[in-house]
Amino acid sequence: MKPKIFIDGEHGTTGLQIRALLAERSDLEIISIPVERRKETAARAEFLNAADIAILCLPDDAAKESVSLITNDTTKVIDASTAHRVAEGWEYGFAELDREQAKKIATAKRVANPGCWPQGPIATLRPLVTAGLLPANFPIAVNGITGYSGGGRPMIEDYVARGEDASEFLPYGLTLQHKHVPELKAYAKLSHDPIMQPAVGNFAQGMITVVPLQLGGLDRVPTGPELHAAIADHFAAIKGGVVEVAPYAHLERVPDIDPEIYNGTNRMKVYVFANDSRAQALLLAVYDNLGKGASGAAVQNMDLMLGL
Structure with missing residues (x-):
């Protein structure tokens, strides 16, 4: 089964770029909220919890809200906002930070994408x-x-x-x-x-x-x-x-x-x-x-x- 990727905020600048990078990938399944449900908090919660990895391309407060909507222990998160970059429990997503950082990212549930x-x-x-x-x-x-x-x-x-x-x-x-x-x-x-x-x-x-x-x-x-x-x-x-x-x-x-x-x-x-x-x-x-x-x-x- 292909990993499911949900981009929360896929129509912003970073979200669109990620969609473009993943467009030719056949090893992933990109899941998206239907247009008519895009403003529903319940829809976001549904897709966040259905994803193997949720990538948050949102303002800080919205990113924090998205994390709070995840109720399972399986969805992994990559947050592209500044909300969690120095937060406890989040790995910093600069894989070249040191020789062990890529391994730390690989095993993390929560990764803060760098600015x-x-x-x-x-x-x-x-x-x-x-x-x-x-x-x-x-x-x-x-x-x-x-x-x-x-x-x-x-x-x-x-x-x-x-x-x-x-x-x-x-x-x-x-x-x-x-x-x-x-x-x-x-x-x-x-x-x-x-x-x-x-x-x-x-x-x-x-x-x-x-x-x-x-x-x-x-x-x-x-x-x-x-x-x-x-x-x-x-x-x-x-x-x-x-x-x-x-x-x-x-x-x-x-x-x-x-x-x-x-x-x-x-x-x-x-x-x-x-x-x-x-x-x-x-x-x-x-x-x-x-x-x-x-x-x-x-x-x-x-x-x-x-x-x-």
Whole structure:
């Protein structure tokens, strides 16, 4: 019997992307609420409890409600909202977090899908903190740019309507209360809240995250090759991972550092650049905000949980 997959919120941006990714899969059965029953809570409860895996593509409060509607002990859940990313009893759905994380996801009943913005910084910072090259209290700031699809349907409609007049670079999160800060702090192993300064560009999807490091204040300043080796060793130890580490190089620019280059894939590529004479470094990650940053990660986690 094929596993039954229910996408609660299948008509939102992430839900539609997951449906598209699963469209050609013959090893799964996608179950959907009939249109005429879509607003019924009883219908949602029925389909949530009928699924082997329910993928929640909903606002936080609605996601919490969906979890409360599950009354059996068999339905597994992947929550794409921010509601459970640092909640007790939920595994974090970044399979490359460490060498045991994929196994933890595979055996979990509840998995919190990562947010798009934190994954790149976590991928580059966590190995450095684990290796002792950065202290947990190191001051961290994150910036970067993402496609407007990350803002959901309202932002997509606004950017499409404005066309070429839409902003090419629109900073947001200027209250310094970005909803992904707790997640980034927890899984990058930081003891203090980082600063997140994201921006939206006039392109549909794809993203780059950047973490600049002022290393001169450390008792022992790590070199660029040391930073690169720690990150490369981390991902080399993870079998079946989709995160690639670019070779260390001293370059002025790299054509592959393009926010759209991995669109439609679940890939992530990370880079380390440094100027050792200045004790400065940059940690970059390139990936699809709707791929590894959302729907692609959800499908990766689903396959792990189903043993596929």
